[in-house]
Amino acid sequence: xxxxxxxxxxxxxxxxxxxxxxxxxxxxxxxxxxxxxxxxxxxxxxxxxxxxxxxxxxxxxxxxxxxxxxxxxxxxxxxxxxxxxxxxxxxxxxxxxxxxxxxxxxxxxxxxxxxxxxxxxxxxxxxxxxxx
Numbered sequence: 001x002x003x004x005x006x007x008x009x010x011x012x013x014x015x016x017x018x019x020x021x022x023x024x025x026x027x028x029x030x031x032x033x034x035x036x037x038x039x040x041x042x043x044x045x046x047x048x049x050x051x052x053x054x055x056x057x058x059x060x061x062x063x064x065x066x067x068x069x070x071x072x073x074x075x076x077x078x079x080x081x082x083x084x085x086x087x088x089x090x091x092x093x094x095x096x097x098x099x100x101x102x103x104x105x106x107x108x109x110x111x112x113x114x115x116x117x118x119x120x121x122x123x124x125x126x127x128x129x130x131x132x
Contacts, residue, residue, distance in 0.1 A: 031130030042119035044092030050112025
C-alpha cells in the first residue's frame with residue numbers, strides 16, 4: 001500500500017489528485033486496477049471532469065444545497081456540528097477503482113481523480129494500492 005497526504009484550505013474543497021496518485025503508483029508493479037481510498041468519515045474521493053475548474057465550484061455548491069448546514073443536526077464533535085460533512089462524504093463515497101493500462105491510470109481524456117474535503121481545512125491521507 002502507498003499513501004499520499006492532501007492538505008486542504010477550506011471547509012469544503014475538491015482537489016485534483018490525479019497526478020499525485022499516478023506518481024505514487026509509478027513503479028508499483030503490474031496490476032489490473034488501482035484502488036484509491038480515503039480513510040476519513042468527512043472526506044471522499046470521486047472521478048469527474050478535470051478541464052473546467054468552475055465545475056469544482058459547482059460541485060461544492062450543489063453538495064451544500066443537497067445537504068444544508070442549517071438543518072437541525074444532532075451530531076457534534078469538538079469543533080461543533082459536522083453531521084453535514086459526514087452526509088456529504090457518504091454521498092460521494094470513500095473509494096474509486098481505476099483500471100490500469102501498462103501501469104498507468106486508464107482515465108478518460110477529461111477525467112481526473114478528486115479528493116473531496118467536507119470538514120476542513122485539514123491534512124488528510126489517501127491510501128493507494130494496485131489490484132491483480
